[in-house]
Amino acid sequence: MTQALASVMEYAVARIKAVPGGSLILQIVADLARSEIADRAMTLAGQAFTSILPVMILLSAIPGKGVVDDALDGYDLTSTDLAIGPAGVQDAAVTFGLIGAVMTLVSATSFSRALDRMYSRVWDVPRLTMKQSWRWLVVILAVVIGVVIQIVLPSLRDVWSVGAAVDFGVELMLGFALWAVLWFGIAWLLTSGQVNVRCLLVNAAITAAGLSALVVATHVGLSKVVASATAQFGVLGVIFTVISWLFVFSAIVIAATVIVHAMAVEEGIIGRWLNGAGTPDSIGGRLIPEPSTE
Template sequence: MMPEPTEWDARIPRWLRPRAALWLGTRVGKLTLTGLGELVRVQIFDRAMTLAAQSFTSIFPLLIMLAALIGPHYRERLAGVLHLPDSSERLLQDAIGGSHSNAFGVAGCLIVLLSATGLSRALVRSYLVVWPVEQKPAGAAATGRQIGTVVVLVVFLLFARVLTWLASLLPAPNVSGVLVAFVADCALAILLPWLLLGRRAPKGPLLAGGVVFGLMMIAVRGAGAIYLPRALQSSADKYGTIGLAFTYIGWLYVLSFCLLLAAIVGGLISREFLTAAPADEP
C-alpha cells in the first residue's frame, strides 16, 4: 500500500506520485528541490527588483556626474555605453551640455557618492541572506567598501567597450569576445561580494558563483545585444524618456536576478561538490 500523501505530495496527481518520489530520491531531484527552496527563502524576485531599482538610482547619477566632470569630448562615449537611441542621445547631450565640474563641486560629488551606496547596502543584505555570513560589516571601513563597490561597477561599465576593442584584436574575434566577456563577468561577480564582505565572504560559494554568473551572462549578453537597442528605441518612440527608464529598470532586473541566482547556485555547488565530507568516526 502507498503511504498517505503529505500536503506537498497531495498536489501531484496520484498516477505521477511513484515517479515523483523516485525522482526526488535521486541526487538531482534533491538538489533541484533544495534549489527551489533556496529561491523561496532568499525571496529572489523581490530582492532582484530592489537591486534593479537601487542600481538605477545609484549608477546613473554617477554616470551623469562623470559626464559633467570629464568634459564634452567624452560625453558621446557615455551615450554609447548606455546604448541610447539617437533621439535620447540628443536629449542627454542637451541635458548635460551646459554642465561643468563647478556644477557639482566637492560637496555635490560626495553627496552623489554617498547616495550611490544604497546599491552596496542592498547587495550586502542580499549576500547575507544567500550565504551564511556570521557578522555584518560595519564602521568606516564598511562605508569605504560600499563606495568602492559602486565605483568598480561604474568603471566596469565604462571599460566594457575597451574590452570589446581588445577582443577584436585577438584571433577569432567573435570567440575571443565571448571569452573576454566571460572572464570579466566572472571577475565582477567575485569582486563585488569580496569588496563588500571582505574575509567574511565564503571562498567556495564566491568562486563557484562567479563562474556560474559568467556562464549565465554568455546567453544574457547575446540576448541583450539584440533586445536592448530595439526595446530602448521602441520605448523612446512610444513613451519618451520615462519609457527609457522603465526599459533600463527591466533590464537591470534581469541582471540582478542572474547575480542572485548565480550566488545561490554557487552556494549549492560549494556545499554539495566542493566541501569535503567529514570522515566517519570509528
C-alpha cells in the same frame, strides 16, 4: 483531489531524488522559490537605478570627447538615447563640481548596502559595520567601472580584428573574465572573507556566465527596445527599459548566489568539494533557517 495531487508530487520528488544530482536540483529549486528573487531583484534594480545611473551621468559630464557615446556605439545606442547625455556636457561638469561628485558617490552606496543585505541573508554572515563602510564605496565604484569597461569592449574590436564572429567571441570571453573577477571581489568584500573561496569562485563563474548571456541579449535587442519604448512613452519608456535591464542584471546576481549556496549546503559530492575538508555547515546557515524544535 488535494490528496491525489500531494501523492503525485511526492512521487515526482521521489523520482527526481532517485536521479543522480536530483537532490541538488530540488535543493536549488526550493531555495530559489524561497528566496523572493523577484522582490529582491526589483529592490536591487531600484537601488542600482538611483546609484549607478548618477555616476554614469557624472562620467558623461566629464569635459572632452564623448567617451560614453563612443562606447555605446557598439550597442547601436548613444547616451542621449538613454537620457544620460544632456546638451552642454562641459557646463554640466562645472555644475556638478567636486562636492557634487563626492555626494553622488556617497549616495550611490545604497546599491552596495542592498547587496550587503542580500549576501548577509543568503550566506548567514554578519553585515558590514560602519568601520567597514569603505567597502560599500569600493563595491559601487567596481560595479560602475565594470559596466564602463563592458560597454567599451565592442569599440575595441579593431584591436584584435579577425572576423565578426571571432571578434564577438573575444569580446564575450573578456567580458566573462571581467565579471568573474569583479563579482569574486565584490562577494569577498561584502562577506568579509567569511565564505569559502571555492564557493566565491563558483559564484563568480555562474554570475559571469549569466551576465555574459545578458550582454548577448543587449547586443541583439536593446537598441530596438529602447527605440520602441521611446516612441511610445518618451523618456518614461527609457526609464522603464533601463530599470527592466537592471532587474534582469540583479536577478542574475541573486540567482547565482542562491544556487551556489544551495550547492554548498547540499550533502553531496559538490557540497563536500565546495567546503573542502569541512562540512556544509561551515559556510553558513541555510537560506531559510530550519524551524525551531523547541
